[in-house]
Amino acid sequence: MESVFEIIAEPNRRAILSLLVSSEQSVGEIERRLRMPQPTVSKHLRVLREAGFVESTVDAQRRVYRLKSGPLKEIDAWLAQFRRFWAAHVDALERHLDRMDREQHGSSTPTKINRKKMPRPKPRR
Amino acid sequence: MESVFEIIAEPNRRAILSLLVSSEQSVGEIERRLRMPQPTVSKHLRVLREAGFVESTVDAQRRVYRLKSGPLKEIDAWLAQFRRFWAAHVDALERHLDRMDREQHGSSTPTKINRKKMPRPKPRR
């Protein structure tokens, strides 16, 4: 469970992150707002903390958690390569290819394409 | 395994996506470039296809896979809320709080903070 992507794969954790984006919250507040059992909250917070998504400060018996930007920026950085992609393909080509037979068989079913005879698959070394 | 986040949690799948960002590839090409067993490639491609990350067209015996932007944009959209966050906190406050005792105990260990006596925890409802 090392990568940032595995961390945010969990719905409850994403919920916690989204909650913290507005302002810092104590465990109890998270517990009540998200209606999840306290041990669950604590465990997910632990994962988030160790991954650097959040940090906490102690205030009497309460632990107040707040967001940290590092790991989220990391995800953002990974996405960058794809932004370049969908910027290029301003969807012009995509639409062209899909449109003609969308719903016909969708894209979960491989799309049969008509092609000029292939140059016979070369034996691979 | 419904959410887009769970899909990209898998390292091999992220590798495939990153490979496809340059150009479309057949299963065999992916197999060789990423050095992973063919059934593994096919299985991950299936997951990616059903989640809408990629689409495929048939070309003789080959299946050519290419990237689709939808789900990636969805992730990007989720990240938006946090971009607003880390834009606000231009890290000014953050650095201030961390700096003083970074490495001291890191942020995986809750940071003890000095506080003026709290107004006594109100009984909850």
Add this chain to the structure above:
DNA sequence: CACGTATATGCTATATAGGGTATATAAAGG
């Protein structure tokens, strides 16, 4: 110091994703 509140942690059970291997399907070509 006994008690209530707040949070963390230990333990067990369970589901499920992913790897490996073998095999099915399908298309081309001789």
Add this chain to the structure above:
DNA sequence: CCTTTATATACCCTATATAGCATATACGTG
């Protein structure tokens, strides 16, 4: 047709993340 190439799938196995519950720890207060 029989073989080769290309990809998909079925099956089994294992590892591990998460939920649920109980309990420990810690702090503050009367």
